[in-house]
Amino acid sequence: MQRILIVEDEQKLAALAADYLRNAGFAADIVSHGDAVLPSLKQQRPDLILLDLMLPGRDGLSICREVRGFSQVPIIMVTARVEEIDRLLGLEMGADDYICKPYSPREMVARVKAVLRRLQPQADQSHADDGLILDANSFRVGAEGREIELTAVEFQLLQTLCRQPGHIFSRSRLMDLAYPDQRIVSDRTIDSHIKKLRKKLAELLPDQELIHSVYGAGYRYDRQPAGHD
Numbered sequence: 001m002q003r004i005l006i007v008e009d010e011q012k013l014a015a016l017a018a019d020y021l022r023n024a025g026f027a028a029d030i031v032s033h034g035d036a037v038l039p040s041l042k043q044q045r046p047d048l049i050l051l052d053l054m055l056p057g058r059d060g061l062s063i064c065r066e067v068r069g070f071s072q073v074p075i076i077m078v079t080a081r082v083e084e085i086d087r088l089l090g091l092e093m094g095a096d097d098y099i100c101k102p103y104s105p106r107e108m109v110a111r112v113k114a115v116l117r118r119l120q121p122q123a124d125q126s127h128a129d130d131g132l133i134l135d136a137n138s139f140r141v142g143a144e145g146r147e148i149e150l151t152a153v154e155f156q157l158l159q160t161l162c163r164q165p166g167h168i169f170s171r172s173r174l175m176d177l178a179y180p181d182q183r184i185v186s187d188r189t190i191d192s193h194i195k196k197l198r199k200k201l202a203e204l205l206p207d208q209e210l211i212h213s214v215y216g217a218g219y220r221y222d223r224q225p226a227g228h229d
Helices: 011-023 034-044 060-067 084-092 105-118 152-163 171-178 187-204
Strands: 003-007 027-031 048-052 075-079 097-100 125-127 133-135 140-143 146-149 208-214 218-225
Touching (some): 003 034, 011 105, 027 034, 034 048, 034 060, 048 060, 048 105, 075 105, 097 105, 140 187, 146 187, 171 187, 171 218, 187 208
Parallel strands (some): 003 027, 048 075, 075 097
Antiparallel strands (some): 125 133, 133 140, 140 146, 208 218
């Protein structure tokens, strides 16, 4: 049974979310204070975190940032702020998705299922033609004896691009693949994910460029020496 950690200080909302998740077949734990999240995470080892942005103690963004320092557990950010910059900032910190308050509990469950489903590729491990190794169980990418960890969305994007080297994927196509529930996200969101992905890949292969921007068109995967474009 997959376990969801609900980080929410509104008791009624947290209890409602837990009820819906349990009815959907998940185990659910509730944490109401920001300072208690990391200890609970290390003890419970959840499969996904539903993380409110505004919490007593530590706020959700700082928690998300610290969690990403040692774990790639999927994080869905919950926020009452509707400005795009807040949504984008949550994704910059390593969140895999977001939900805006007030939200439907059924929508929340659907989002949880969608994120978890997105993290289960058909094969646990795949190899790109150029020797890149993608491990879907841990979201690790390896090459030449080194490896890095990606977030769920970063892994999904890289896997998509790797499957068709040289093919140009438009931002809208990448948005559809990263967010199959057809939610509205901006080009900036995809650009943000790609920017972080390219930075991580540069740590893995500093003398190579793997993801290339195609002006006015989108992105393509093509392993070339750094500085080629």
